[in-house]
Amino acid sequence: MNKVVGVSFNQNSKVYFFSSNELNIKDGDTVIVDTERGQQLGYVIASDIMNKEVDKDMKNVVRVATIKDISVFEKNRIDASHALVKAREISKKLELSMNIIDANYTFDRNQLLFYFVSDSRIDFREMAKQLAFIYKTRIELRQVGVRDKAKSVSGMGQCGRELCCSCFLKDNLDSVTINMAKNQNIALNPNKINGQCGRLLCCLKYEDEVYTKNRQSLPNIGDRVSTVNGEGKVVSIDILKKSYVVNIPEVGKIEMTLESK
16 A cells, blocks of 8 residues: 655654655665655654655655665765865865855765855855865755754753754744744843854744743733732733732732632
């Protein structure tokens, strides 16, 4: 039976969909797949995507990877790491303002792809020409953002844990906004709301849904509310606890919850 399978090319990276090509594929299998850039080795995250049909434009799983395939992949990975060092040398020699952070071959070695970070547009044509002469394959240099660099390099966040982007997040989080920080009552201090990459914290987005839902029933700071102890002014709110503190002149400050209201 021809099923749709989910495949990831790197740990915690985005999941792509392929036709199983009627092969017997299980979760956790290593497979060779056809992509727009040539054949690639990937890891099966989901061996049967329910409610998703195989369409005519969907690429196929070529085969379940053999021991020889895995050996080829490891050699490609080692060769790409050497190419990364060489590319950095060429970039420095050509005085290009770019930070090359990663390199990888397609499984069939039809392409050698370099990822780099730069604050401006780079004319890397001479560099690509030199790399193509050395490695005898098609060269592609792709500029990525600082979030991609943080995901590749990893590190520790201000919470003391490994960066979310490098350990479990698969989605594109470039659309994190300052309004999410405001919605979560976080002080708009760059040291508090920016991550290691210098951009807004990823957690602001994936936690925002809970804050938005909890906040809908809470009053705003400054609102006047009625309680069993009298009327008072809301002086603070705790969104996660769904509680708020009311200052009642005759009584003082009282913590309220949505249930106790």
